[in-house]
Each structure stands twice: as C-alpha cells, then as structure tokens.
Amino acid sequence: MSEKEEIKQELESSEEKLSAADALKEYAEEEQAAAEASEASDDKKDKEKDSKKKKHARTPEAEKERALKSVKRRKKFKYGTLAAVITVVVIAIVVAINMICGMLDSRYNWNIDLTSKGLYQIDDQTVDFLHKLNDDIKVTVLANESYFLEDANLKVLAETLTRFKTESNGHISVEYIDANKNPEAISVYKKNYSGDLQSGDVVISKGDLVRVIGMSNSGYRTNGPSTYMFNKETSMDYQTYQQTTSLSFVGEQSLVSALMGVTDLNPVTVGMIDMTAGTAIYDQMDT
Known part of the structure; x- marks a missing residue:
C-alpha cells in the first residue's frame, strides 16, 4: 500500500472515530437532560405533597375548632332526636286520651249542656x-x-x-x-x-x-x-x-x-x- 493510501485510510478512520465521539456526546447530553427533567418532576411532586401536608396539618387551633364543630353536631342530633321522640309521645298520648274519652262518652254520656234552657238535660x-x-x-x-x-x-x-x-x-x-x-x-x-x-x-x-x-x-x-x-x-x-x-x-x-x-x-x-x-x-x- 502506498503512503498516500495509508494517509487516506487514517483520515477516514479518524473521521469515523470523531463521528462516534459526537454521537456518544449527544447521547450523554440527552441522558443528562432526561435526568434533570425527572428530578424536576420529583421535586414538584415533593413540593405538592409538602403543601398538602401543611394544609391538613393538625395545629392546636385546628384541633380545637374541629372539636367544637363535633360537639355542636352531636348536640344538634341529640336535641333533634329528643324533639322528634317528644312529638311522637305527645301525639300518641293525645290520640289515646281521645279514644278513651270517646269510649267513656259513649258509655256515660259526658256531654255538657251549655244551652240556657238545659235542652240536653234530663230530669x-x-x-x-x-x-x-x-x-x-x-x-x-x-x-x-x-x-x-x-x-x-x-x-x-x-x-x-x-x-x-x-x-x-x-x-x-x-x-x-x-x-x-x-x-x-x-x-x-x-x-x-x-x-x-x-x-x-x-x-x-x-x-x-x-x-x-x-x-x-x-x-x-x-x-x-x-x-x-x-x-x-x-x-x-x-x-x-x-x-x-x-x-x-x-x-x-x-x-x-x-x-x-x-x-x-x-x-x-x-x-x-x-x-x-x-x-x-x-x-x-x-x-
């Protein structure tokens, strides 16, 4: 092989190596960009989690307010139930008294004569x-x-x-x-x-x-x-x-x-x- 051909072959080999190096460098840069993007995404998620934790953090003031609301709900339910029970009991008593009075009236005739001449009275x-x-x-x-x-x-x-x-x-x-x-x-x-x-x-x-x-x-x-x-x-x-x-x-x-x-x-x-x-x-x- 002549000296000229050897020089040409070395140049071609150098170009191939240079292209390979450029490709490797480009790949490395892409990997680094992907890693940075992933890290940024993780940081964002971590920040969102921290924000939610801070939002729902049970501070003493929040716990006190939560307890007061719970007590109010229990009292409201308690009094509402008691009122409903009392209403049902009163209605039942009124109905029972009405039935008893009706039976006694039919048996003993408890009608009151309010007429001036006593029209509904008998001697x-x-x-x-x-x-x-x-x-x-x-x-x-x-x-x-x-x-x-x-x-x-x-x-x-x-x-x-x-x-x-x-x-x-x-x-x-x-x-x-x-x-x-x-x-x-x-x-x-x-x-x-x-x-x-x-x-x-x-x-x-x-x-x-x-x-x-x-x-x-x-x-x-x-x-x-x-x-x-x-x-x-x-x-x-x-x-x-x-x-x-x-x-x-x-x-x-x-x-x-x-x-x-x-x-x-x-x-x-x-x-x-x-x-x-x-x-x-x-x-x-x-x-």
Missing part, C-alpha cells in the same frame, strides 16, 4: 227510672239520624235518645230507619199498632207492645199518635197582626210515658183535660 227522676229498667226495649226512629243532627232545632231529639240509651245500661236500643226507602219497616209495627205511621215518628216497642210518638203536633192526622216530641205553639200579636210560632221540646216526658206503656203490664187509663177557648177537650191515653 233526675227520669234517670232513676231508666236505671231501674229490666226489660229490653227497642226505639225505632222513622227517619235518618242525619235529619236530626244537621238541624239545630231537631238535634235535641237525637241527643235525648242517646242519653236514654246510655242511662238504661243497655236495655234501650236506638235505630234510625228511612221510612220512605224501607216501607217494610213500618209494616212490622202495623201488626200491633192500628194508628197512622209516617216519617219522623218514634216507635217504642217491646214484643207485641207498641207505643208511637209523633214528631210534632203541627199538621192534621186522622189517626195519629197522641204524644209528640215537639210542641208547636202559635201566637198572634193583635197590635201588629204578626204571627209568632215557637217550637218546644217535650220529648223527655213523651218517651218516659211510652216506656212505661210498654213495660207496665197493667196500664192505667189517664184522663187529660185541656181548655181551648173556654171549651174543655177530653183526651185519654194509656200510661
């Missing part, structure tokens, strides 16, 4: 008579109960019947029947009562014994009952020529008379005299 002698009843007696009203309860003037009749039922210790039963819708109910009493029956009448019965009390003495009935629940009176003011009508309740006396009529096996005929325009009118009834 002590009537109470004594009812307490001594030994026979079972049925009272049938030929009308719906709502007919009386919804009318302020007629309500006294339903209340009085309830009082009679209560004071009789179970010997008197009361039933309301719509005579117009149940005509067969009237036919049952027709066997033992020859008089006229109509809606609103009160039938007192014990076996074959039947007594009937009319609603009021207003109107004309050819063969109606002789006693009534209400007494209708009409008066005339001759100065103003105005007519006044009053309705008074006489049902207690009529009921007692009818009850005596179906419980007394030996009724006595009583004569009653009324004066109308100076003329005596004689009426008789069995008691």
